Amino acid sequence: QVQLQESGPGLVKPSETLSLTCTVSGDSISGYYWSWIRQPAGKGLEWIGRIYTSGSTNYNPSLKSRVTMSVDTSKNQFSLKLSSVTAADTAVYYCARDRVDYFDYWGQGTLVTVSS
Amino acid sequence: QSVLTQPPSASGTPGQRVTISCSGGSSNIGTNIVHWYQQLPGTAPKLLIYRNYQRPSGVPDRFSGSKSGTSASLAISGLQSEDEADYYCASWNDSLNGPIFGTGTKVTVL
Numbered sequence: 367q368v369q370l371q372e373s374g375p376g377l378v379k380p381s382e383t384l385s386l387t388c389t390v391s392g393d394s395i396s397g398y399y400w401s402w403i404r405q406p407a408g409k410g411l412e413w414i415g416r417i418y419t420s421g422s423t424n425y426n427p428s429l430k431s432r433v434t435m436s437v438d439t440s441k442n443q444f445s446l447k448l449s450s451v452t453a454a455d456t457a458v459y460y461c462a463r464d465r466v467d468y469f470d471y472w473g474q475g476t477l478v479t480v481s482s
Numbered sequence: 483q484s485v486l487t488q489p490p491s492a493s494g495t496p497g498q499r500v501t502i503s504c505s506g507g508s509s510n511i512g513t514n515i516v517h518w519y520q521q522l523p524g525t526a527p528k529l530l531i532y533r534n535y536q537r538p539s540g541v542p543d544r545f546s547g548s549k550s551g552t553s554a555s556l557a558i559s560g561l562q563s564e565d566e567a568d569y570y571c572a573s574w575n576d577s578l579n580g581p582i583f584g585t586g587t588k589v590t591v592l
Contacts, residue, residue: 411519411527411570411583426580460526467574467581468517470538472526 368392370461370473378455378480384448388461388473395419395442399464402435402446404457405475412457416464417444451480486510486571486584493590494561502587504554504571510582514574516554518547519583521568530569531556558589566591 374386388400402414415425417435425433429448437444448455458477462469487505494500504516518531529538531547534554544565546557554573558565571584 410586411572413581413583415580424580427578465532467515468529468532468572469519469527470529470532472528475526 368463368471370463370471372459372461372473372476374476374478376477376479378451378478379482380452380480381450384446384451384455384459384478384480386446386459386461386476386478388444388446390442390444390463394439395437395444396439399466400437400444401462401464401469403460403462403469403472404455405460406454406457414446414448414459453480456480486573486582488569488571488584488587490585491588491590493592494558495592496561496563498561499557499559500561500589501558502556502569502571502589504556504584506552506554506573508552509577510552510573510575511549511554512552513576516547516549517572518545518556519570519572521570523567527570561591563591565589 369391371389378384396419399416399418401416405411417423417437423435432449434447456479458475460475461473463471492500515533519527520530521527534549535547544560548555569587575582
């Protein structure tokens with residue numbers, strides 16, 4: 367059974383960089399796409415972007431200028447960095463295994479609050 | 483269209499059939515496949531239907547999906563109390579070059 371677990375600071379100051387890591391267990395990270403998705407409280411889901419295990423990326427154009435994703439196959443992890451955050455970036459952030467157009471395994475999510 | 487439109491709410495009594503619609507456009511549902519996710523209160527979304535109508539292992543056959551033109555539907559037959567959740571449709575969007583989600587529908591079991 368594939369399991370994903372997000373980790374990272376739950377509180378980030380405005381204008382700083384949000385950093386999250388997703389650790390995958392139960393299967394190798396290699397050979398798949400991996401995505402980040404977020405959900406503000408009481409609102410819908412927004413795809414942030416994806417990374418393949420080769421390192422190639424595809425980002426949501428609305429966030430592209432602030433997003434960087436990376437992968438570490440030796441640790442079975444992939445990461446998200448979102449720069450210059452504002453209160454609008456406050457959300458629950460999910461990592462998920464990406465089967466190109468659908469997500470079959472999700473992490474439990476981690477709440478990131480942007481506040482001074 | 484950069485968003486998929488769903489009714490904000492739907493409801494039914496136990497045993498009833500409930501249908502949720504998902505309306506898109508030519509750059510998403512019209513030319514791509516549709517998936518559905520169930521989000522129980524306080525939990526992460528879970529894949530419910532993929533590739534328009536396929537069910538992952540473990541998903542009851544009470545849940546079924548269909549697609550026609552630029553719209554899709556999720557049907558829940560024999561509604562049960564544990565089906566109370568938010569439901570999201572999703573599809574690839576050609577102009578975004580990525581997936582987009584529906585606005586979400588909250589299903590209430592009366």
